[in-house]
Amino acid sequence: METKTLDRWGMNLQKPLIIAGPCSVETPEQLDRTVAGLVDQGVRIIRGGVWKPRTRPGNFEGVGAIALPWIKEVKEKYGVKFAIEVANPNHVEQALEAGIDLLWIGARTTVNPFAVQEIADSLKGVDIPIFVKNPVNPDLALWIGALERLDQAGLKRIGAIHRGFSNFNDTKYRNSPMWQLPIELKTKIPNLPLLNDPSHIGGKRDLLFDIAQMAYDLNFDGLIVESHIDPDKAWSDAAQQLTPDAFGAMLKSLKTRNSGLENPIFKHQLEQLREQIDEVDRELLEVLTRRMSLVEQVGEYKKSNNLTVFQIERWKKVFKTRADWAESMNVNPEFIKEVFKLIHTESINKQTEIMEGRKLEK
Known part of the structure; x- marks a missing residue:
């Protein structure tokens, strides 16, 4: 499988690629204030949940397509790109119609090859970056299989997101990092852009810096982080979100490493x-x-x-x-x-x- 490196995406992206934004798009005001704060921190690609797959029914599952006009408005107002999660062809169709710039497939969808294939088929002939989060359980073959389905559908701007794996023995992290798996993925597909999601790995905001620094130390291509203007009042995943100012401070504290030695x-x-x-x-x-x-x-x-x-x-x-x-x-x-x-x-x-x-x- 051949994939495009970051500098060939046609979006003037440079490593590290930084994506940040709320777990869920809740209201026009919440979205606007969060995006404004992130833009002040230099963020140019915003993420936001529109459709939220939840483990159990009755939990907040996103406001749905009514958020798409709000997203379009902040894109025009602040000159940012926008990324959302899609879980089926209907999501894809609505996202493309709304001018969404980047898509990702979530961990719960990656585990279902039928769902991934339907998404891949719905994107045939479309030139849009799409990332695949690792499956919920530590199954590298399943992760690679999802990437291959997109590749075989003719998509070229493909990337992966490491968001950790379910592990009932882990008491520290929401999802265990199991760093060896994304490293093996990168070994098998060297040119694949690989982002780290410290929010879903940590589950608590005080863990995010160490996880993000580890990703930088392991030469990941960037981060996708959840940020909310008022995290404690967030409708979903409140404990793992940072304010835009706190996110900016974290970015400034992270140390980048050289991937090679010239001396x-x-x-x-x-x-x-x-x-x-x-x-x-x-x-x-x-x-x-x-x-x-x-x-x-x-x-x-x-x-x-x-x-x-x-x-x-x-x-x-x-x-x-x-x-x-x-x-x-x-x-x-x-x-x-x-x-x-x-x-x-x-x-x-x-x-x-x-x-x-x-x-x-x-």
Whole structure:
């Protein structure tokens, strides 16, 4: 799949691309005041929810198409571009008729290939930028599939938005960032414009700066952030929205990074460090190989003594002690817990193969 880089969008966009605006367009006055505040902060592309897919019926689902004339008015008044979410061909038709400049497909729509295909078909022959948010659950293939459907429909100005993933174990974030997934997406499609949505990842405004800075550090192409003139009175997602002034202050505090090294001395030093990392990684693999050899011996012992593969007390001990060891070595214990979950799962698989008399995969 080939996509256009930001500088070929024909909208005079430069990295980082910044999109900001209210979660929901509520009233003409709220929209006007928010846009005015954001324009004062240098924002030139406004986002606003017109149709809001909600988890349960009865929650505020957007004011609908009556907001489109209000959007047209602020576009003309302030000279801004405008982006909205679309979830079906009817939304697409109304958005195009209203002169909307940029569209995005939301996380709940991305999970449905039929819905994405209908949107793609409705956009055939239309030259408009369209972004795809990651699906609610961490499914990279589903995310890429949605992008491919748009590409096969002839759309060329395609991008992606990372808004985090549902994870019932996460108590800090509204949606877990799982940074490895957008990084893998960018690896597979290098020219794909990739934005970060810190609002939906964080769910709380005091988390937005750190999330946005991480996105900058990971070389994302920009941000899409929710901003409201009076966040505490917002009709939806009040806790994660910033005032225009607070949003502007956050932008000024973010540090941009260079994506490459021109200084040959720095480049040489970086390559030396990377070579050392490669060597350590090889040592890690050698240690894991030795560990798995011991696991196979344990499996043979359990088989000969008719013991179950999974021993709950042993697992509790491994899970606790490895995290304790990590903390004593100043390594993130939560990271180590995840690592040993994977290692333990593979250990169980190895022992199960031995128990069942299947040939071990080498």
